[in-house]
Amino acid sequence: MTTEQLYQRYRESGTVSTDTRNIIPNSIFFALKGERFNANEFAAQALESGAKWAVVDEAKYAVDERYILVADVLSTLQDLARYHRRQLNIPIIGITGTNGKTTTKELLYAVLSQRFKTYATKGNLNNHIGVPLTLLSIDDSIEMAVIEMGANHQQEIAFLCDIALPTHGLITNVGKAHLEGFGSFDGVKKAKGELYDFLKMQDGVLFLQGDNEYLREMEMQRGISKTVRYGFSSENDIVGRLEYANPLLCISWKTDDTKDVHVVQTQLTGTYNIENILAAIAVGHFFGIDDIRINHGVEGYTPTNNRSQITKTVHNTVIADYYNANVSSMEAALANIAVIEAVYKVIILGDMFELGEDAWIEHRRVVDRALAVEAKRTIFVGEAFYAQRNPKAEFYKTTDDAKEALRERPVVDSTVLLKASRGMAFEKLMEAL
Incomplete structure (x- = not known):
């Protein structure tokens, strides 16, 4: 057939x-x-x-x-999705990056849905199976789609682009993740940059975090002509600023061609999420959505799946961010907890996976960074962190050990950061907080 x-x-x-x-x-x-x-x-x-x-x-x-x-069933599924995509005459926005892909995708969906019937990747269906399934879920009523693309090896993004044919795209950021597959940080940039390569070839539109030196360099190397910039400096098309984080973010934003400033109270924590919010604003503005609807979309988005999710327990405010972890996201989470307004702060970090031969030095770096943040207690969990133990913090080999320690010495009246790779099963710690 x-x-x-x-x-x-x-x-x-x-x-x-x-x-x-x-x-x-x-x-x-x-x-x-x-x-x-x-x-x-x-x-x-x-x-x-x-x-x-x-x-x-x-x-x-x-x-x-x-x-x-x-x-071959898988190849047939991919071919069918590729064929279906070619019948769809709609904008498709491709998203990849080391951190923030899913949150950015959901923010884009929240904003674009204010005006267009939009479809976005469900959950984390962002690989060689998930992207075809996502495309085959798009029917004739859809006016716009947001496709998340994940990768841990070279040429995966290129392959997914060949199926999804994105007309627009953005890379949230590039950082140290999946180093076993990419080989190095340069390998990460090369792999994620395959989205830029496709947009260049197809004369597509790029949404760029204009203050990110790595992304700027990657864009300049390719000479992409259609670029919309967002960020914090005045050179960007969409300029944003943090108003406060307590711990939910309130930000302001404006376009480069007007003095009107818009203030948005979000349901997100994490200063690293500001650029994800600005990405959604930039995309919405590009597609002609008015400022009020853009703000309504951002304000209405509530994170789930333990991605920067605020949970109020009986005793504490917990920033549950243990869906995934790598060096870049750890550093971003620590930078956020450092600026959050709270009387008492507790930091609990778990091992990061898939770092290859760099695992020891990267875990050491995170320990040093965490100890530089003023906190009531700093706790590290997992074999890799345990190898870095010193008297300035608490170290436990397993999540169960840490849970027992939290039961023996309860944390109360604190803002708690929980950050770890999914395999550490940090949801167990919620029972002790």
């Missing part, structure tokens, strides 16, 4: 499924394979659960006309 023929069946069904636990009636089921599973084995179950067709790549499972046999 050709891609065009499969696309006709997709148009008839209107949707696709990949998980037999959540089959959408009349969908096309794609039997993907992974290291520990082979969904070909569950194709019959998918049909019994309501799928109309099942795409498989092992002939023994294609027992009747409801099965579509292909050479």
Whole structure:
């Protein structure tokens, strides 16, 4: 079956499924394979659960006309998404970066939805499977889409751009993450810069954090002609400023061609989120959304999924930021807690993963940075941090050990930063705070 023929069946069904636990009636089921599973084995179950067709790549499972046999299910899914994207005559904004991708994506959605019927990546479906699934969720009613793109190796962003064909794009920032896959910080810049390469080739529009020296350098190297700049200095098209953080951010912003200043009280914490907010403002302004609607979109956004999420417990105010962690996001979180207005501050940091041979030195750097912040207690958790232990702070090998210590010596009346890689399971600590 050709891609065009499969696309006709997709148009008839209107949707696709990949998980037999959540089959959408009349969908096309794609039997993907992974290291520990082979969904070909569950194709019959998918049909019994309501799928109309099942795409498989092992002939023994294609027992009747409801099965579509292909050479490779994943490649077929990607080809179908690429074909569908080419039928969509809408702006698509591609987002990548080391930190802040998901928050920025959600802020863009909150702002753009004030005027346009917008679709954005759900959750973290930002890889070689998630991006195709996102594109195939876009129907004819959608006027604009925001596609998040993640990567931990070279050429992944280029591959995703070839499927999603972004007309506009932005890189939130570049930092030290996934160094095992990228090899070095220069490798990170090269990989993320693949989005800039695509925009240059397609004469697309770039939204640039104009005060970020790395992003400016990456843009200048490519000579992108259509660039909208946002940041804090007056040279930017959208200029922002922090008014206060207590711990929620209040910011002001203006365009470079007017004296009108707009003040926005957000539901976000983290000074590092100011540039994510300004990115959404810049995109909204570019697409002609008026200032009042832009502010309404930003003010209405509340973070979830433990990304800079404020949680009020019985005893404390907790900044839950343990969905992910790397060197750059750790430093940003520490810079934020340093400026937050609070009587007592407690810092609890957990190990960062995927740092490769730089793990020891980067964990040492974070320890030094954390100890420079005035706090009532500073606590480090995990094997990598434990190797850096010194008498100026508390160190625990496991999250359970730290939880027990917090029960023995409770934290009360404090603003607490919880920051760690997801694998540290820092949600356990919430029970002790």
